[in-house]
Amino acid sequence: MARKNAFYAQSGGVTAVINASACGVIETARKHRDVIGKVYAGRNGIIGALTEDLIDTGKDSVSAIAALRSTPSGAFGSCRFKLKSLEANRREYERLIEVFKAHNIGYFFYNGGGDSADTCFKVSQLSQAMGYAVQAIHVPKTVDNDLPITDCCPGFGSVAKYVAVSALEASFDVRSMERTSTKVFVLEVMGRHAGWIAAAGGLVEDHGIPVVVLFPEIEFDQAKFIARVDKLVRTHGYCTVVVSEGAHYPDGRFLAEQGTRDAFGHAQLGGAAPVVANMVKEALGYKFHWAVADYLQRAARHIASATDAKQAYELGQRAVELALAGHNAVMPTIERVSDTPYRYRIGVAPLAKVANVEKFMPRDFITKDGLGITDKCKRYLLPLIQGEDYPKYKGGLPQYVTLKNVAVAKKLAPFELK
Numbered sequence: 001m002a003r004k005n006a007f008y009a010q011s012g013g014v015t016a017v018i019n020a021s022a023c024g025v026i027e028t029a030r031k032h033r034d035v036i037g038k039v040y041a042g043r044n045g046i047i048g049a050l051t052e053d054l055i056d057t058g059k060d061s062v063s064a065i066a067a068l069r070s071t072p073s074g075a076f077g078s079c080r081f082k083l084k085s086l087e088a089n090r091r092e093y094e095r096l097i098e099v100f101k102a103h104n105i106g107y108f109f110y111n112g113g114g115d116s117a118d119t120c121f122k123v124s125q126l127s128q129a130m131g132y133a134v135q136a137i138h139v140p141k142t143v144d145n146d147l148p149i150t151d152c153c154p155g156f157g158s159v160a161k162y163v164a165v166s167a168l169e170a171s172f173d174v175r176s177m178e179r180t181s182t183k184v185f186v187l188e189v190m191g192r193h194a195g196w197i198a199a200a201g202g203l204v205e206d207h208g209i210p211v212v213v214l215f216p217e218i219e220f221d222q223a224k225f226i227a228r229v230d231k232l233v234r235t236h237g238y239c240t241v242v243v244s245e246g247a248h249y250p251d252g253r254f255l256a257e258q259g260t261r262d263a264f265g266h267a268q269l270g271g272a273a274p275v276v277a278n279m280v281k282e283a284l285g286y287k288f289h290w291a292v293a294d295y296l297q298r299a300a301r302h303i304a305s306a307t308d309a310k311q312a313y314e315l316g317q318r319a320v321e322l323a324l325a326g327h328n329a330v331m332p333t334i335e336r337v338s339d340t341p342y343r344y345r346i347g348v349a350p351l352a353k354v355a356n357v358e359k360f361m362p363r364d365f366i367t368k369d370g371l372g373i374t375d376k377c378k379r380y381l382l383p384l385i386q387g388e389d390y391p392k393y394k395g396g397l398p399q400y401v402t403l404k405n406v407a408v409a410k411k412l413a414p415f416e417l418k
Helices: 017-031 047-051 061-068 091-103 115-127 156-177 197-209 224-234 272-284 292-300 306-324 375-387
Strands: 003-009 036-042 054-057 105-112 134-139 184-190 210-215 239-244 288-292 331-338 343-350
Touching: 003 017, 003 047, 017 036, 017 061, 017 105, 017 306, 036 047, 047 091, 054 061, 061 134, 061 306, 091 105, 091 115, 105 115, 105 306, 115 134, 134 306, 156 184, 156 197, 156 239, 156 292, 156 306, 156 375, 184 197, 197 210, 197 239, 197 375, 210 224, 224 239, 224 272, 239 272, 272 288, 306 331, 306 343, 306 375
Parallel strands: 003 036, 003 105, 105 134, 134 331, 184 239, 184 288, 210 239
Antiparallel strands: 036 054, 331 343
């Protein structure tokens, strides 16, 4: 059987461990050169496939590819570019197949979140309809932890660890100054519709920190929130608030909504922390400080979860193995076997059940008052932040790799994105 080449691309917001998945895909494919020829990567995600801007990963050494495992962000470039429906813009999907044909690509590994799962599923459908076989495997990634079926998503464990550590350290700072200075510290974290990242901030409670958590799943009640903050400050002298960017009022308006939208059509968020902090100031008069974790939380490879890095690699590895076993339109998953000791196995889910489905925080993970996390939630979170997988350091800074990213010669006419 003639060998087919593989195509890999990264999509959406990058993470501390998405390159570990890339490493898993590329290293595993290289072990099966009898079946898989070259491994191409899309420069800037799916845009690289549409514009035929392909990278030959074979031009990078074994050691460079191995170094991806401990390098943050997207080594090949990512994008926020959502392909429209087949009905609305069939030309883009047909272009993908055209590029795949031109470069003898028979394996499509798309590393991303829910929108990427949808794209991957559509590519598998169209390839069959057009009579050109492409095995499309989705490699899960999202700091939001909102993909269904899988117990957790690569990228989340490291963000959760960063947020928990940052909330703990900042709270120690506030505690030391509360007598004459700051009494309330507000940390804003990512999470548009799901409060998984914010929940991680609640882990500091077991370290003696008075904390309030604001989730997207719970409608924001300003009076209840202010009363809770006031009680904690009166009792402890200070408190920390962890607020999800997706926290919203009962009418659906985000606390942080700016009135603009991103490339996927989602409301552009950012600014919940100052909104919440000023509420506290106006209602209670307490001095405050606030911070937005923003890119820091998802780029922090220096304190990545060892569990997360391991799972990210394994899912990239398993994606290739699934393709070699003949699977199509599927996603490798994490299946939790036990909490203590933490055990899991790698499963598989059909993309038809993954695409465009969001997983939210279960109500029993959130306290009855809606302002904290339960012991059940802690049992879920704690295994995911375990272990430190430090990168190598040189001159006081982490040693991260920058690949050559050598371009593949184009064979087709230019394609204009719309």
